Amino acid sequence: xxxxxxxxxxxxxxxxxxxxxxxxxxxxxxxxxxxxxxxxxxxxxxxxxxxxxxxxxxxxxxxxxxxxxxxxxxxxxxxxxxxxxxxxxxxxxxxxxxxxxxxxxxxxxxxxxxxxxxxxxxxxxxxxxxxxxxxxxxxxxxxxxxxxxxxxxxxxxxxxxxxxxxxxxxxxxxxxxxxxxxxxxxxxxxxxxxxxxxxxxxxxxxxxxxxxxxxxxxxxxxxxxxxxxxxxxxxxxxxxxxxxxxxxxxxxxxxxxxxxxxxxxxxxxxxxxxxxxxxxxxxxxxxxxxxxxxxxxxxxxxxxxxxxxxxxxxxxxxxxxxxxxxxxxxxxxxxxxxxxxxxxxxxxxxxxxxxxxxxxxxxxxxxxxxxxxxxxxxxxxxxxxxxx
Numbered sequence: 001x002x003x004x005x006x007x008x009x010x011x012x013x014x015x016x017x018x019x020x021x022x023x024x025x026x027x028x029x030x031x032x033x034x035x036x037x038x039x040x041x042x043x044x045x046x047x048x049x050x051x052x053x054x055x056x057x058x059x060x061x062x063x064x065x066x067x068x069x070x071x072x073x074x075x076x077x078x079x080x081x082x083x084x085x086x087x088x089x090x091x092x093x094x095x096x097x098x099x100x101x102x103x104x105x106x107x108x109x110x111x112x113x114x115x116x117x118x119x120x121x122x123x124x125x126x127x128x129x130x131x132x133x134x135x136x137x138x139x140x141x142x143x144x145x146x147x148x149x150x151x152x153x154x155x156x157x158x159x160x161x162x163x164x165x166x167x168x169x170x171x172x173x174x175x176x177x178x179x180x181x182x183x184x185x186x187x188x189x190x191x192x193x194x195x196x197x198x199x200x201x202x203x204x205x206x207x208x209x210x211x212x213x214x215x216x217x218x219x220x221x222x223x224x225x226x227x228x229x230x231x232x233x234x235x236x237x238x239x240x241x242x243x244x245x246x247x248x249x250x251x252x253x254x255x256x257x258x259x260x261x262x263x264x265x266x267x268x269x270x271x272x273x274x275x276x277x278x279x280x281x282x283x284x285x286x287x288x289x290x291x292x293x294x295x296x297x298x299x300x301x302x303x304x305x306x307x308x309x310x311x312x313x314x315x316x317x318x319x320x321x322x323x324x325x326x327x328x329x330x331x332x333x334x335x336x337x338x339x340x341x342x343x344x345x346x347x348x349x350x351x352x353x354x355x356x357x358x359x360x361x362x363x364x365x366x367x368x369x370x371x372x373x374x375x376x377x378x379x380x381x382x383x384x385x386x387x388x
Contacts, residue, residue: 006284006289006292008282008283008284008293009278009283009284009289009290009292009293009296010292010293010296012277012278012282012283012284012293012296013278013283013292013293013294013295013296013297013299013300014296014297014300015277016069016274016277016278016293016294016297017057017274017296017297017298017300017301017304018171018300019167019170019171019273019274019277020053020069020071020271020273020274020297020301021050021301021304022170022171022174023074023170023171023174023273023330024071024072024074024077024170024327024330025046025311026174026323026324026326026327026330027074027077027078027081027136027327027330027331028045028046028049028072028074028077028266029042029046029311029312029323029327030077030080030081030136030323030324030327031076031077031078031079031080031081031266032045032046032077032080032264032266034080034081034082034083034085035080035083035085035086035090035093036085036086036089036090036093037090037093037264038090039312039313040201040203040312041090041203041205041264042264042312043201043308043309043311043312043313044201044202044203044263044264044308045263045264045265045266046305046308046311046312047202047263047305047308047309048260048263048264048265049072049260049265049266049268050072050301050302050304050305050308051260051301051302051305052072052256052257052259052260052265052268053070053071053072053268053298053301054298054299054300054301054302054304054305055256055298055302056070056252056253056256056268056298057069057070057294057295057297057298057301058295058298058299059252059298060249060252060253060294061291061292061294061295061298062291062295064245064248064249064291065288065291066237066242066243066244066279066290066291067237067242067275067278067279067283067290067291067293067294068237068244068249068270068275068291068294069233069270069271069274069275069277069278069279069294069297070253070268070269070270070271070294070298071229071268071269071270071271071273071274072265072266072267072268072269073221073224073225073228073229073266073267073268073269074228074229074330074331074334075129075132075133075224075225075228075229075334076100076221076224076225076228076229076266076267077266078132078133078136078327078331079132079220079221079224079371080093080217080221080266081135081136081324081327082132082133082134082135082136082362083216083217083369083371084362084364084369086210086212086213086216086217087212088208088210088213090205090264091205091206091207091208092207092208092209092210092213093213093217093264094205094206094207094208094261094262094264095207095208095209095210095213096213096214096216096217096218096221097218097221097261097264097265097266097267098207098209098258098261098262099209099213099214099218100217100218100219100221100222100225100257100261100267101254101257101258101260101261101267102254102258103218103219103222103254104222104225104226104250104253104254104257104258104267104269105250105251105254105255105257105258106254107226107250107254108247108248108249108250108251108252108253108254109247109251111247114246114247114250117223117226117227117231118231120223120227120375120379121351121378121379121382122341123341123342123343123344123345123348123351123352123355123382124342124351124352124355124375124378124379124382125223125227125228126227126337126338126339126341126342126352127338127342127351127352127353127354127355127356127359127374127378128220128223128224128227128355128356128359128371128374128375128378129224129227129228129334129338129342130335130338130339130342130356130359130360131355131356131357131358131359131360131361131370131371131374132220132224132359132360132371133331133334133335133338134335134356134360135360135362136324136327136328136331137328137331137332137335138328139321139324139325139327139328140155140325140328140329142321142325143321143322143324143325144325146321147319147321147322150180150184150319150322151321151322151325153176153179153180154173154176154177154180154322154325154326154329155173155329156176157172157173157175157176158170158172158173158176158329160172161173166333167273167277169329170329170330173326173329173330174326177318177322177326180322181314181317181318202263203263203264204262204263205262205263205264207262212367212368215368215369215372216364216367216368216369216371216372217369219372220369220371220372220375221266221267223371223375224371225267225269226269228334228338229269229270229271229272230246230250230253230269230270232270232272233269233270233271233272233275234246234249234270235272236272236275236276236279237270237275237279240276240279240280240287241287242279242287249270253267253268253269253270254267256268257269274297278290278293278294278297339356342355342356348382348385350381350385351378351379351381351382351385352378354374354377354378354381355374355375355377355378356374357374358370358373358374358377358378359371359374
């Protein structure tokens with residue numbers, strides 16, 4: 001394995017880890033906080049989610065010898081950020097995270113479950129994903145109206161990144177965010193920023209299991225993770241000529257997610273964006289050695305996990321609107337992509353449209369969130385209207 005590592009693989013692995021972390025850590029934080037996590041619980045959740053990414057990013061490529069990139073569930077975190085807090089608080093949310101991880105693990109153990117998820121019409125899955133992302137994508141515009149002097153530098157840096165290179169947009173936005181905080185936030189003496197700890201306090205959350213949490217959070221979280229992350233991640237690897245055995249990869253990410261879930265970690269899954277970075281020629285001329293770039297990204301994720309305490313301390317000190325604005329900027333490409341895919345079939349627009357609208361509305365029925373009803377409604381309409 002060490003003979004296969006090249007400078008290009010190391011560079012691309014480090015770049016992929018930085019882009020993957022910088023582009024979405026604010027989304028993960030927003031999701032945990034929206035579910036009722038306090039600062040320490042959020043720090044623990046971010047730490048274990050990042051460690052899980054690191055472990056899987058080392059384990060999977062080492063076993064399969066393909067650049068199997070792993071990320072945390074960004075659309076899943078966006079779903080949590082846009083969902084009302086459960087009555088049982090963060091304990092009930094952790095129960096839902098555990099149930100979601102069990103579903104992912106069972107999908108890897110029972111191939112028929114994977115076929116059921118894959119059988120969901122793509123316009124319906126993308127309509128659900130777009131509805132989940134929409135609310136958080138409003139955040140940059142809303143924050144611009146409330147705190148324009150703080151948000152404008154972030155927006156300008158994001159736009160400059162888009163002009164330069166699409167993958168540079170969020171890292172530059174995060175850098176501008178850090179600069180803004182340096183000028184406007186007073187760091188209290190004794191805080192994690194003035195005396196950073198190597199690891200956050202490890203807090204094990206007592207889970208609470210309810211049917212409401214399973215249908216309102218666990219099941220939609222599972223669906224957006226599978227449809228929005230795992231399936232596109234597999235597709236990227238296959239498009240680059242790699243043979244992918246899906247069930248073992250889902251089993252491993254599901255198992256690691258299950259071990260981390262009691263600490264408030266969101267699931268980890270296959271990644272499409274970082275896989276595209278590490279499966280191409282930029283990661284090495286020989287396709288058989290590009291898996292080492294994914295291993296390097298895993299080592300980088302383990303190092304970034306040590307920043308979990310600092311990251312959550314920043315979130316506690318920064319204006320909440322600024323944090324959600326950064327998270328919303330990171331989700332705009334995913335929103336555009338999901339909307340485009342949802343309405344790509346002109347003869348059947350009603351089903352994805354209702355899926356999107358119900359998921360975006362924030363409604364609930366019988367205590368169950370709109371994301372669940374969105375899938376049910378969209379699937380029924382799709383089946384009724386589908387040409388026979």
